[in-house]
Amino acid sequence: MKKRSILRRGVAASIALLIILWTSSAAIAQMDRGPKTEKTFGIGLPRDHASQLFADKDYPVFPLKPGQEAYKDIDGARMKKDVIALSQIALHYRDTVNKQWWGRFPGTDADRAGMKYMTDEFTRLGLKVESFPYILARDWRPQSWNASYTTSKGNKIELATAFPVSGTKGTGPDGVTAEALWVGIGAEPDFLGRDVKGKAVIIYSTFVPGGRSHSASDRAGLFNANARAQELGAAMVINVMAVPGNGQFQPEGGLRNIPQITISQDEGFALRDRLGAGEKVIFTLHLNVPELANVQTAWTMATLPGASDEQIVIMTHTDGYFQAATDNNSGMAGTLELARHYATMPQVQRPRTMVFIQFPDHHHGEVARGRKDVGIDATYNWSKVALKLTMEHPSETLLYMYNSNLTATNQMSSSRWNAFGSAEFERMAFEQLRDFGVSVYGVEDGPKNGNYAPSFHIINHVVYHTSLDTPDLVPAEGMSRSVRAFASIIDHVIIDHVNRMTIAQLRGPNFPPKDERGTILGAIGEQSSGSQSVTLAPK
Numbered sequence: 001m002k003k004r005s006i007l008r009r010g011v012a013a014s015i016a017l018l019i020i021l022w023t024s025s026a027a028i029a030q031m032d033r034g035p036k037t038e039k040t041f042g043i044g045l046p047r048d049h050a051s052q053l054f055a056d057k058d059y060p061v062f063p064l065k066p067g068q069e070a071y072k073d074i075d076g077a078r079m080k081k082d083v084i085a086l087s088q089i090a091l092h093y094r095d096t097v098n099k100q101w102w103g104r105f106p107g108t109d110a111d112r113a114g115m116k117y118m119t120d121e122f123t124r125l126g127l128k129v130e131s132f133p134y135i136l137a138r139d140w141r142p143q144s145w146n147a148s149y150t151t152s153k154g155n156k157i158e159l160a161t162a163f164p165v166s167g168t169k170g171t172g173p174d175g176v177t178a179e180a181l182w183v184g185i186g187a188e189p190d191f192l193g194r195d196v197k198g199k200a201v202i203i204y205s206t207f208v209p210g211g212r213s214h215s216a217s218d219r220a221g222l223f224n225a226n227a228r229a230q231e232l233g234a235a236m237v238i239n240v241m242a243v244p245g246n247g248q249f250q251p252e253g254g255l256r257n258i259p260q261i262t263i264s265q266d267e268g269f270a271l272r273d274r275l276g277a278g279e280k281v282i283f284t285l286h287l288n289v290p291e292l293a294n295v296q297t298a299w300t301m302a303t304l305p306g307a308s309d310e311q312i313v314i315m316t317h318t319d320g321y322f323q324a325a326t327d328n329n330s331g332m333a334g335t336l337e338l339a340r341h342y343a344t345m346p347q348v349q350r351p352r353t354m355v356f357i358q359f360p361d362h363h364h365g366e367v368a369r370g371r372k373d374v375g376i377d378a379t380y381n382w383s384k385v386a387l388k389l390t391m392e393h394p395s396e397t398l399l400y401m402y403n404s405n406l407t408a409t410n411q412m413s414s415s416r417w418n419a420f421g422s423a424e425f426e427r428m429a430f431e432q433l434r435d436f437g438v439s440v441y442g443v444e445d446g447p448k449n450g451n452y453a454p455s456f457h458i459i460n461h462v463v464y465h466t467s468l469d470t471p472d473l474v475p476a477e478g479m480s481r482s483v484r485a486f487a488s489i490i491d492h493v494i495i496d497h498v499n500r501m502t503i504a505q506l507r508g509p510n511f512p513p514k515d516e517r518g519t520i521l522g523a524i525g526e527q528s529s530g531s532q533s534v535t536l537a538p539k
């Protein structure tokens with residue numbers, strides 16, 4: 001009896017501990033106030049998060065329709081716990097390894113912990129898990145930096161939100177010092193009559209639509225402002241990111257010949273006002289980026305056997321910047337939830353084998369996905385693959401800018417999407433998204449992770465690659481809607497009912513289609529409106 005009561009106490013204590021751990025992790029892995037800046041402008045994030053963000057319970061629910069009951073077990077709240085747990089790993093890396101450049105990067109303890117989180121769950125569900133170690137030849141990872149400026153009125157400002165852009169040039173120990181020059185959005189006429197040689201060129205850059213593509217970048221193809229400044233001899237480029245508040249931004253694709261950093265709108269507007277008042281401003285930047293070579297990491301594969309050797313392949317990247325809540329904790333959570341959903345079924349109810357592939361270097365060269373003999377590339381037996389899904393950022397809160405303010409809604413953002421295969425497949429995928437409450441927008445890109453098989457993805461991409469990428473902006477309701485729709489798409493491919501599609505039907509007659517974008521706004525738009533098809537600029 002004594003033993004049992006000790007055991008009971010032990011169980012009670014560990015349950016209490018679990019509850020404490022869970023509540024505290026839920027409390028920690030959310031948005032904080034962010035770096036303190038000298039001045040603030042309008043309502044902004046992350047600093048005003050407490051008054052701007054809705055809780056999960058305040059999002060409208062899109063109820064299941066009759067016939068969709070099979071997807072009730074796909075649970076947004078459970079996936080939200082995964083999102084938070086994965087954020088915790090990144091926060092732990094920030095607090096123990098590098099408080100400036102943090103997230104889950106290949107070869108780090110955080111990489112291994114995030115991957116283990118996935119493989120532990122696959123193992124628990126009874127999937128066969130395999131790990132494939134490989135070496136990433138190099139990676140770009142700054143050790144430390146600081147940015148500050150002095151003004152002719154005697155102020156010295158340390159920039160609390162300065163953040164280097166991945167791949168940019170380090171400064172060496174002496175740093176770079178240069179006079180600031182504001183060139184607006186940095187379009188060609190903004191540079192006329194301005195001598196940027198040797199200057200710290202400041203360019204205001206808007207999200208198009210998010211943390212990666214921004215208006216000053218080459219990627220956006222709008223103004224090519226950053227490249228122009230470099231070409232004309234600037235000493236460094238500072239992008240003031242047009243997002244109200246004190247966020248930090250890592251848009252990737254940094255300038256190679258000179259250093260490039262981003263700063264928040266709060267700090268950028270303070271700078272604007274000083275320059276506008278005629279003050280002379282001198283910038284100093286130190287950016288220490290040691291060489292990093294031979295990074296040891298691993299990609300993984302988890303297999304859930306079906307009744308045939310035809311496959312459904314689900315690909316997920318496990319690396320991410322900052323907390324990485326939407327990019328890509330939300331994708332990882334969705335992947336686990338699909339595994340949970342299908343692992344409970346008898347094998348005969350899964351006509352195709354499900355293969356879950358996780359790779360840790362999406363933002364670091366995608367070696368695991370593309371390099372021959374390392375990972376998954378054209379040499380994989382794609383002829384057996386009925387459908388390839390990429391799980392990337394399936395849920396994000398819709399944000400609005402309102403004059404000088406930024407505020408969150410209690411609604412999901414629409415997703416960029418692509419269904420690559422036959423028109424019939426594309427229409428089926430679109431209709432499943434629609435019927436589960438997932439909105440999409442029209443600029444469809446090509447398939448993610450190669451055009452080897454009929455492919456499908458949706459992707460949200462506003463707050464990713466920023467310090468706003470926290471679980472608060474990954475609504476549980478969005479996770480439910482998206483992942484239920486994905487399962488329904490898989491079932492239209494694998495379940496033997498009227499809607500079942502064969503590999504030939506999924507591919508269509510001329511696979512792979514030359515235009516990698518889908519036809520929804522073409523063929524389907526034509527049918528519904530009777531007008532000519534809409535041609536969108538490829539991106």
Ligand SMILES: [Zn+2]
Nearest residue numbers: 327328392393
């Ligand atoms: Zn991603």
